[in-house]
Amino acid sequence: MLLAVDIGNTKIKAAVFEDDVLLERFVFDKNDTEVTIENIFKSYTEITVSVISSVGKDAPELLLELGKRGRLVMIDRDLKYPFTNKYATPATLGVDRMVLSAGAVLLYPGKNRLVIDAGTCVTYDFIDSNDNYLGGAISPGLQLRYNAMHNFTAKLPLLYPEMPKEYIGDTTAGSMHSGVVNGMLYELEGFVEQYNEQYQGLTIILTGGDADFLAKRLKNTIFANSNFLLESLNLLYLYTIKND
Numbered sequence: 402m403l404l405a406v407d408i409g410n411t412k413i414k415a416a417v418f419e420d421d422v423l424l425e426r427f428v429f430d431k432n433d434t435e436v437t438i439e440n441i442f443k444s445y446t447e448i449t450v451s452v453i454s455s456v457g458k459d460a461p462e463l464l465l466e467l468g469k470r471g472r473l474v475m476i477d478r479d480l481k482y483p484f485t486n487k488y489a490t491p492a493t494l495g496v497d498r499m500v501l502s503a504g505a506v507l508l509y510p511g512k513n514r515l516v517i518d519a520g521t522c523v524t525y526d527f528i529d530s531n532d533n534y535l536g537g538a539i540s541p542g543l544q545l546r547y548n549a550m551h552n553f554t555a556k557l558p559l560l561y562p563e564m565p566k567e568y569i570g571d572t573t574a575g576s577m578h579s580g581v582v583n584g585m586l587y588e589l590e591g592f593v594e595q596y597n598e599q600y601q602g603l604t605i606i607l608t609g610g611d612a613d614f615l616a617k618r619l620k621n622t623i624f625a626n627s628n629f630l631l632e633s634l635n636l637l638y639l640y641t642i643k644n645d
Contacts (some may be wrong), residue, residue, distance in 0.1 A: 402450040404441065405465070408455035409499070410521040413463065416600070416631040417445050426628060427489035431460050438466040441470075450474060452638045456497045474638065476500060481550035481641055483507055484532045495524070497630060502526050502534050504608055504633025507640055513600040515624075517589065520574070521545060525592055530601065533623070540588065543611050546581045562614060588620055593621045 402424075407414045413431060417424045424445070425567055429437045431437045442448060453464070467473050476496055483506045487513075497518070505514040515537075516526045522545065525537035543562045551559040563578050569575040570576030597603050597609065607616055608629035615624035625630070 402445055402446075403469070403629045403635055403638060404448050404451040405629050405638075406453045406467070407455065407634065408460050408463065409545060409610075410456060413460065415441065415525045415630060416635075417448065418635040421635065423632060423635075424627060428630065431462070431551060434460065434462045435466055436465070438470075442470055450638070452634050454496055454500050454634055455642065456495055470638055476634065476637065480637070481644055482637070483588075483640055484528055485536045486534050487616065488534060488536050498524055498526050498527075498537075499534075500610065500633045501606075502528050503637045503640070504629060505604070506532055507633075509604045509606075512604040513602060514604045514606065515593065515596050516606045516608065516629070517592075518609040519589075519607065519611040519615055520545070523585070523588075523609075527596065527628075528601075530602075538592065542609075543585055543614075544583060546585070547577070550577060550581075562611065562620070564614075585615065587625055589615065589619060590621060593623075597621075 405416050405418060412428050414428050424547045427437060427441060438621050451467040451475045454476045458556045462584060479494060482499060482503050484502055501516045501518055505516050513530050513628045514528045518524045518612060519542060521542050522539045523542050528534050537599055543632050546595040560574060560577055565575060565579040565582055567575065593605060605621065606624040606629055607623045607625045608627055612625050612627045614625065
């Protein structure tokens, strides 16, 4: 068994895999690390390796706990990936984006793929049908947009993502929800339309903490999978074993 761990900007997400089957998923704060890891390994005594990807701040307690319990693999840019990286500044490409792109290549071979990760930031990553990673885009996520309006104005309240009741907001809160959520949806649909115009047979994967929230309102055909990064960590590890 394998434990895949994603250290994000706000939460730590983990999942237990047996081969390519996800058995259970966990989400926890860094201050709950010791108890959570102990409970995971009590429930799944056959875990032999932990695979970690990190975009957030270091979590030394987590690494210490996992290091005590078997093999620990930190995913970095030097790993063998199933695509050719054509990013102009490869040293600046986030490992999380590389992992998601690897998962898209391994799960959807021979396709043009666009991976959209809707989390703290929204990242767009495109890999063509010849397995060339070309790049994408980065924009603020839903909560960042709410936070920005609250932090950089004198009177706008701090709100949290909520589907607007009406297209035309008739209150300040309603107007903010309409602007943030509809603005995000228009952004996503605009990017997807642009890629669809240029690339045939586009496969779109929507993931991240806000994936399910947004997927309900998107018109385009997408695969919404909030666990895609964890699944991609597992797939990438299995790929490296076969190609080591």
